[in-house]
Amino acid sequence: MLSQSSTPDALVAEVNARVGAAVARPGSRRDSIDGVAPGIVATPQTATAVAAMLAWATETGRTAVVRGGGTKLGWGAPSGSVDLVLSTAAMNAVDEHRHGDLTATVQAGATLAETNAVLSRHRQWLPLDPPWGDRATIGGIVATNDSGPRRQRHGAPRDLIIGMTLVRADGVLAKTGGIVVKNVAGYDLARLMTGSFGCLGVILSVTFKLAPVAAASRTVAVEFSDAARCGPFVADLLAHSATPTALELAIPPTTMLVRFESVEPVAVEQAEQAATLARGLGGTPTILIGEDETAVWQAHDARLFDREGTIVKLVILAGELSSTLAWLDDAAQTRQLDYEVTGRAGLGVLYVGLGGDVPRQASLVTALRERIPAGRGSAVIQRADPELKALLDVWGPVGDGLRIMQEVKRRFDPTRTLNRGRGPGGL
Amino acid sequence: MDDLFLAELERIVGPDGLVRDASELLTYESDGLVRLRERPAAAVLPDSADQVQAVVGLCHRTKVPFVARGQGPGLSGGALPHPDGVLIVMTRMNRILDVDIPNQRMTVEPGVMNLDVTREVESAGYYYAPDPSSQLICSIGGNVAENSGGAHCLKYGFTVHHVLGVEAVLPDGELVHLGGEALDSPGLDLLGVLVGSEGTLAVVTKVTLRLVRRPEAVRTLLAAFDSTDAAGNAVSDIISAGIIPAAIEMMDRTTIRAAEAAVHPGFPDAEAVLIVELDGSRSEVEALFAQVEAVCARNEGWGVQVAMDDAHRGRIWTGRKAAFAAMGRIAPSYYVQDGVIPRSKLPEVLRRIRQLEVESGLTIGNVFHAGDGNLHPLVCYDDAVDGQADLAEQVASKILTFCLDVGGSLTGEHGVGADKACHMPKMFTAEDLETMQLVRAAFDPDQLCNPDKVFPTPRLCGEVPGPYRAHPAEIAGLAERF
Structure with missing residues (x-):
């Protein structure tokens, strides 16, 4: 470790000199990650500048955190002090939209909303709808493999990426994959980078396969008196050849949102069939269209993510939905905690919001983890106060692959420059 | 390979699990790419993960290379044995371990055949989506290794989208679980x-x-076209209309005739046929099908056949999937490539292939996954004609160059293997390849696990691998690098 006591101004001068441009400024409270302000913030405009900056950080033993829109900086384990925040904000173009091929290459700093505004000119979109799409960037969404309700149909970033360019911790620029939708040449480093929480390299640009924008949409909102009806509703719906693009749960009160997107008569027909099924299970369905439909989805997205409080990402097997919800209700009541659940009922990917006494929250998460057999799910703390993060490992068990994950980290970033300690298993 | 090592192998897998006799080892000399042959020093047929772990652990301790293989229908020499190594043949590990219909999951050993996964669950109304043409004879372990696709991956994705988790033995013998x-x-x-x-x-x-x-x-639906350009434009129009069919396949005159001769699918005698398959809910399929028919009509498609029942549908697919094997009726040998192009470049690249056919005098059949731009040009040649095999290889390599020129890939589904390792620097820089090697080094620092595959090495390629730099002779038009 060299000159760790340098002042922010000295660091700014060092980085600017290395890059050959005025890209850095001292960090401020507004740049804080888990309550700690970084030494400096740099906003490079080119791949070469990113490479120079990372090479500098690695050579001088500095730590660096990559920031896109800053919407998910609180995710992951606390990192302690950070020397350099590397912002991708100045690299935000949609490089190429090959609409005839249904693919696009987008720079890491572009927001999802900006990206989709460009793609919509040809009635296409990047079919991802994670929280905060107006601010969340492509780089951040990919680094966290984050997705939203329409994962039911379109999958997560992992399923849509066909190529990537990145800068390694040592400043070397590399690419993987390409611009074609089918390609098995070489290792798929893009999948390795996706969901790696920025601990292996800095994503510069990503090439995705896209989806056409559907001609029509309908959403069926169903209220059930009892959460136990959700599991059978999901199973019945999927067994009846319905092809929803989203199949969401929200509790309390027990509500399900089922979205159908296709040509108009198909969306209408499937929505009506879903409503009939819901009535058969004692639910009260409403079919929504237009502004009402948009509003119900906005409210659903905002419900957990636009509020303060703990969010646990709970992944289970879809067939265990009812039993998990029953356990959760009992566990929260016993501990006198408030809770809410939203998420992908058809996929078993749920988000649990918790409120109340922090040690009791920790106790609930611990009990939840103990309940899940190895390989059959996980409970990862996605967002929490430092107090809760101090009580629990945010990631929980990573399994017996941890040693090889650490080995991959060691090869990519031997000095642990990037996102030190924040990734799964303390990577 | 010394006797002590062989005795240890025999102790692990038992006498009936060890093959060391030179004539018996002939069976394992090559995979589906028979041009490349190598006899392994020994082959083992483990029947449990414990045995695999013990064999790999032994290889790790003694620094002996090893190669795993399944049924061996691969087309890139990915399962080519190492002459001083152990071939681990996974065919005995072919049990279906768990079928979980409520959660839409199945857990199998790697030797289970691709099609047997579907057969196991079809009565419950389910299937396994990746469907390589070899699905009758290829095993899941090989599919995982190659990230196999198939005709229906346009809509459903590849093996990587359908594998949730694996248990695997790392090159140092450690057993790990990845995914779940x-x-x-x-x-x-x-x-x-x-x-x-x-x-x-x-x-x-x-x-x-x-x-x-x-x-x-x-x-x-099957439709005939008077040119591959017209068929290619129909493909673009379908995608542009916002329709993602389950499959779009194209065959040209050469492969249509070969398939007709071999399995009589009843294809029209045309310059090109397209096979378009839609699936989904009944109303959705009906609505979109009308649009596809209109697109074909607009591009002057004719001879339209709509499969009215499973038998007719099966016949169309048999014609398509038999195309490779059927080429044997047209030429004594053929060289198959697996390049990928952006689908909008289809007409352009097909024209260049057609021109190459005229220039080289070799027949080139084209059968491919048009929806995702994965070409399978079949360059026909006769081994008995002096120099023709070499010419065919050069022509096939030139087609790969066309693919890379338009931003495509060396391989869409067959893999790099031993066959295309030396081509990798045409697609990737030295830094790209070195970054991939970081992963290799993390898993297998001794490079014992299927060595000499995927990455170019001086031993394979006869030179230090690095970014492609044209030799002065190439620039002068005196030679081409393939």
Whole structure:
């Protein structure tokens, strides 16, 4: 470790000199990650500048955190002090939209909303709808493999990426994959980078396969008196050849949102069939269209993510939905905690919001983890106060692959420059 | 390979699990790419993960290379044995371990055949989506290694989208579980990089697969066109209309005639045929099918056949899937390529291939996954004619160059293997390849696990691998690098 006591101004001068441009400024409270302000913030405009900056950080033993829109900086384990925040904000173009091929290459700093505004000119979109799409960037969404309700149909970033360019911790620029939708040449480093929480390299640009924008949409909102009806509703719906693009749960009160997107008569027909099924299970369905439909989805997205409080990402097997919800209700009541659940009922990917006494929250998460057999799910703390993060490992068990994950980290970033300690298993 | 080592292998897998006799080892000399042959020093047929672990552990301790293989229908020499190494033949590990219909999952050993996964669950209304043409004779372990696709991956994706988790033996003998039965296992997505790593990172001993509900309706259409350009434009128009069919396949005159001669699917005698399949809910398929028919009509498609029943649909697909084998009726030998292009470049690249056919005098058949731009040009030649095999290889390589020129890939589904390792610097820089090697080094620092595959090495390629730089002779038009 060299000159760790340098002042922010000295660091700014060092980085600017290395890059050959005025890209850095001292960090401020507004740049804080888990309550700690970084030494400096740099906003490079080119791949070469990113490479120079990372090479500098690695050579001088500095730590660096990559920031896109800053919407998910609180995710992951606390990192302690950070020397350099590397912002991708100045690299935000949609490089190429090959609409005839249904693919696009987008720079890491572009927001999802900006990206989709460009793609919509040809009635296409990047079919991802994670929280905060107006601010969340492509780089951040990919680094966290984050997705939203329409994962039911379109999958997560992992399923849509066909190529990537990145800068390694040592400043070397590399690419993987390409611009074609089918390609098995070489290792798929893009999948390795996706969901790696920025601990292996800095994503510069990503090439995705896209989806056409559907001609029509309908959403069926169903209220059930009892959460136990959700599991059978999901199973019945999927067994009846319905092809929803989203199949969401929200509790309390027990509500399900089922979205159908296709040509108009198909969306209408499937929505009506879903409503009939819901009535058969004692639910009260409403079919929504237009502004009402948009509003119900906005409210659903905002419900957990636009509020303060703990969010646990709970992944289970879809067939265990009812039993998990029953356990959760009992566990929260016993501990006198408030809770809410939203998420992908058809996929078993749920988000649990918790409120109340922090040690009791920790106790609930611990009990939840103990309940899940190895390989059959996980409970990862996605967002929490430092107090809760101090009580629990945010990631929980990573399994017996941890040693090889650490080995991959060691090869990519031997000095642990990037996102030190924040990734799964303390990577 | 010394006797002590062989005795230890025999102790692990038993006398009937060890093959050391030179004539018996002939069986394992090559995979589907028979041009490349190498006899392994020994082959073992383990029947449990414990045995695989013990064999790999032994190889690790003694620094002996090893190669895992399944049925061996691969087309890139990915399962080519190492002459001083052990070939680990996974065919005895062919048990279906768990079928979980409520959660749409199945866990199998790697030796289970692709099609047997579907057969196991079709009565419950499910199937396994990746469907390589070799699905009758290819095993899941090989599919994982190659990230196999198939005709229906346009809509449903590849093996990587359908494998939820694996149990695998790392090159040092450690048994690990990557991914799981549920989605989003915490940690690095090592499963995502293991799938498609062509057996160079680990030996997979158990695989959990995602099952897909059979769609309510399937409709298949075949249309003839007077040129591959017209057929290619129809493909672009279908995609541009916002329709993602389950499959779009194209065959040209040469492969149509070969398929007709071999399996009589009843294809029209045309310059090109397209096979378009839609699936989904009944109403959705009906609505979109009308649009596809209109697109074909607009591009002057004719001789339209709409499969009215499963038998007719099966006949159309038999014609398509038999195309490779059927080429044997037209030429004594053929060289197949697997390049990929952006689908909008289809007409342009097909024209260049046609021109190459005229220039070289070799017949080139084209059968391919048009929806995702994955070409399978079949360059026909006769081994008995002096120099023709070499010419065919050069022509095939030139087609790959066309693909790379338009931003495509060396391989869409057959893999790099031993066959295309030396081509990798045409697609990737030295830094790209070195970054991939970081993963290799993390898993297999001794490079014992399926060595000499995927990456160019001086031993394979006769020179220090690096970014492609044209030799003065190439610039002068005196030579080409293939």
